[in-house]
Amino acid sequence: MKQLEQEFEQELQRKMRTAKNECKYNPTYFNQMLAEYGGVGTTKRLIQKGITTGNPSDGYTTLLLMGRLDLTMEDSVVEDKYKAMFEQTEVEYCRKLLGR
16 A cells, blocks of 8 residues: 555645646645645545535645646545545545536
8 A cells, every 4th residue: 555655645746746837836835745744644634624624625726716626636536546545435525526
């Protein structure tokens, strides 16, 4: 599972670079969280906050407004490759946000 967690984090970092280059969006706080908690830890924290407050992350909202939900962490969570690392409620939350 460690390898999969590393691949997930690398995907999130790739998406951040794409968001910065293509959308001129630099998710600084998200990047700081990745450094502190790793990809899975950061994602779980942000999803739990969204479930608790009823508000998605700022990054999700920004990328939604830009029409780039493909660059969200939520998009990665629902991928078959990664969803086993998350609770069913977390995956369903992401699916709901993405309209899938």
